[in-house]
Amino acid sequence: MSIFQSKKGRRTYFSSFALAAAALIAAPQMDASAAAGYSDVQESDTHFEAIQSLSDQGIIQGYEDGTFGQWEDVKRQHAAVMLAEAADAPVPDNVEQILNQYEDVDIDHMYADEIAAVTEAGIFRGNNGEFNPSASITRQQTASVLVPALNLGELDGESDEADVNLDNVHTSHDKNVQTLADFEITTQLDDFRPGESVSRGAFSTFIHRAQQLDGQENNGDGTDDGAEDTVSSEITLMHTNDIHAHLETMPQLAAAVENFRAEHPDSLLMNAGDMFSGTLYFNEFQGQAGLELMNLMNYDMMTFGNHEFDLGSSAEGHQALAEFVSNAEFPFVSSNLDFSQDDNLSGLFHDEMTEQPEDGEIYNSIVKEVNGEKVGVFGLTTSETADISSPADVSFEDYIESSQEAVDQFEEAGINKVVALTHIGYDDNPEYDNDLQLAEQVDGIDVIVGSHTHTELSEPDVVEGNSGEPTVIVQASQYGEFLGTLQVGFNDRGVVTEHQGELIEIGEQEENAEAADALAPYASQIEEVQNEESGGIAADPLPNPRLENGDDTSVRNSETKLGNLITDGMLAKAKEYNEETTAALQNGGGIRTSIDQGPITNGEIISVLPFGNTLATMEITGAELKEALEHSVSQVPEENGGFLHVSGMRYTYDSSNEAGNRVQSVEMEENGSYTPVKDDEQYVIATNAFTAKGGDGYEVFADIYDEGGVTDLGLSDWGNLRDYVAELGTVDPEIEERIVDVNNN
Structure with a gap:
């Protein structure tokens, strides 16, 4: 049936x-x-x-x-x-x-x-x-x-x-x-x-x-001479994505998996990436706590999200990611990443399709048997990772070409049921990659299990490709809030003829006892770290506004009190190591949440700066700084994760002008007074290593980094902020018109 x-x-x-x-x-x-x-x-x-x-x-x-x-x-x-x-x-x-x-x-x-x-x-x-x-x-x-x-x-x-x-x-x-x-x-x-x-x-x-x-002709009586196009095979999938170390939901997620698997014992459980970064669970345990729960839940496979590469700029590089992979009791799929130049990961990668994948290894593509049917699975990671994370020596290949090569391999092996496990976004920036483009441009993909845009597809989307065949796309929101499920029926040619998908809400589930017990010791340690007071006391709440929350301004398009506090702390710490440092910059996309009024805990600080970035200094000319600021305000009033908060300087711009011609004035502060930045003068500024290496599309910074103009001080950004608020005691930053849009005045 x-x-x-x-x-x-x-x-x-x-x-x-x-x-x-x-x-x-x-x-x-x-x-x-x-x-x-x-x-x-x-x-x-x-x-x-x-x-x-x-x-x-x-x-x-x-x-x-x-x-x-x-x-x-x-x-x-x-x-x-x-x-x-x-x-x-x-x-x-x-x-x-x-x-x-x-x-x-x-x-x-x-x-x-x-x-x-x-x-x-x-x-x-x-x-x-x-x-x-x-x-x-x-x-x-x-x-x-x-x-x-x-x-x-x-x-x-x-x-x-x-x-x-x-x-x-x-x-x-x-x-x-x-x-x-x-x-x-x-x-x-x-x-x-x-x-x-x-x-x-x-x-x-x-x-x-x-x-x-x-x-073939119709017989005139409602019958015909053709063969029936019935559902000849079926596969069942479970999927999660963008959990971002929100392990507090995992015991309930484990219960949902157990319940669904009881009814569909031959289903695959897939993770579409971004287990790393976002909470103290990652900062403290660098993926191992989440991995223990994934192993307990018997995941079948995972692909890499952009945040899996967040530690690439650290002295250890991708060591923590390599340990995450090698300790996994499931394989990884990755078809558009080249790991060959990365010392930590190159030995784990196999640039081949396999029907016998080993746990803790990375494969170009794998074949799994589901309900007696061979299913080919390949993985993709967004090339935008190079701008928004720290992939270091891991490089990216064209996702369309990589996908077509994977599909062709499956077809040559006689496999006509193909699943793409992707971290490229449902409808993300088409200049990079997204699932809609993938479905339209690559024939032979039957299902796309997606992620990255945190899209809640309550029902599967269906996209018709160039061949006219359907591709079913699913994505299950974020933070383990849902378990995605999908059942797909195929005809004897491997074309999708039926599908049924559902997002199971995790908040309605009872906790799985074994998963809760596994999480308990990690949670206990996290609670101790979270509750420990930094020594700073916020005189007033320090919000982190976003347009999507209904705020008039955003941390990604306007000066904020919290942005000023963070950059002031960066500048103070950088001056301890290089007294020539005159300013500090912080990308708005790296500021993730707010700080409540009252004693500021370590947990709050880490949640504000969760990505494990380190402090760096950069030698930059005035002209290069202005070029960077043009990029910073290029999308205002729209949000941009690369929008720069500043300390030790101020600048004005006109958002009514075309992008690239908006910055009006840039001034550096010295002894309480401001002087105009000179194009040919050299300055030393502080920022996080992610931004200093060209993150968020800062090509001018990337060029400086490549020329040896960046020094990574190796100091954690959240640790710097913790020390700064402790030194302040009473924390009461203000909006000081460091960043002014003259179009709004």
Whole structure:
């Protein structure tokens, strides 16, 4: 029995298409007795043969006045009715929930069930929150729903590639228009007229020509001569991502895994990266506490997130990451990372596909058996890691090319079920990489288990790739708040035909006793560190504003009291080692939370600066400093993790100017007075090692680092802040107009 509750067995697309055509091309006012001989259809008309043939089969009918209306438009809602039947898409149990994504279709709509069905099946996707049911469907849109709904890309045999003009076809539709041309379903090769509405006559011709492929014809009685396209195999997955050392949720997560595994014992448990960085559990135990719980939960595999590389700038480099990998009781997959130059990790990496992965090793890709089916899995990490973390000697390869190579390897081995375990973001910056682009550009990926953008996909998304085949995308939010689950059904060609996904809320679970016991000694140590007072007392709360929280300004676009406190502490500590230091810079993205009023604990300080960065000094010219500040304010008023808080200096800018031409003035402080920065003068500034090495896209800093202009003092950023607030005693920073947008004055 299938894991899905389909309302009926699958048929081949021809009879389904024919039956559905009546629902689309017929209208409530049509005469049920009409067949051929329409007064407005002549033998010389382009679509005469198709209309005559389908009328003879009783598939289409005309209006009461004896006309057919061959030049009238087909509406999207009618296309949904037809394609729901053509694809044999079952009506989902949660129709109302699916329709919530559309502002113009609700549960009371005449075709609610069908629109929900084609949406869930990934055949139709709305636009800007609307389905536009009464809008006419264009010819290029028709191609992009016909191909996946009718599996036209999966027909047996090969066709010659037609020379069709795709210049005016949108790139999202060109592959499907090409498919219609290849199989001569369309003969409009010089100009497909992609933006025009598809007419009833043209739609009839599409049906008629599709029926003639491979000589298959509808029998006229609702049956056909094709073989059934049934669900022939199924796999089940569990997935987590972006836990960021929030181990307090792990005992409940373990309970959810145990419960789901009891019902689906042959399911895979996958981690899409970023177990490192974010809480004291990581700062104190550098991944080993989280790993003990992962091992207890019997994870099957993991890929690397960007934060797994946060310690790369330390003296030990990726030693802690290497220990995390080697102590794991599961393998790692990584297809676009080159570990060969990293002394700590190179010996753990195998640049190959394997069906027998060893625990504690890294593989390009692996093959697992699930429910008796071989499943290929490969892993990706965002190339943005080079800007936002510290990968050091680990380098990145093109993710599209790496993915295609992995898929090709699986196909050569006869494996047609492929999962990408990715840490590139659902819809993240397309200049780097993201899951949507991956699904669209690489054929042969059936499932993407994603992360990095912390996206809560309460239901799987389905993206149609170049081949017209669906790719199912899932992601389970962050911090272990959910256990993602996914069940996928495939036909005998390895194409996804059914899927069902759910996020299980962890807060509703009872703790797994064994996991709670394993966490207890770590939690006890963390509590001691968290509760230990630093010696500083905050006179008032020190917030960490973010636009996403409804604040008017953000730590990532404006001066804050907390940013001033941190940079003041950095400058004071740097002066102890180099008295020539005149200023300090702190990236806003590195400031992660606020400080409450009252005694400041170590736990609060570490939570504010959780990434284990060290203090560095940099020799920089005035011109280079101004270039860096231009990058800092380039996205204001939008947020930018690279926005720089400052101490020992002040600057003004105009956000109404174009990026790169915003900074108005830069001044250094000396003995309580300010003097303009000179372009050709050399300065010494302090910042964290991550920023000093070019993090957050600071190419000017990266160049200085490469030229030997950076000295890493090896002092932890949170330790510096702890010492500074202890020295202050009463902590009461102010907004001092160190950073001023003249456009707001």
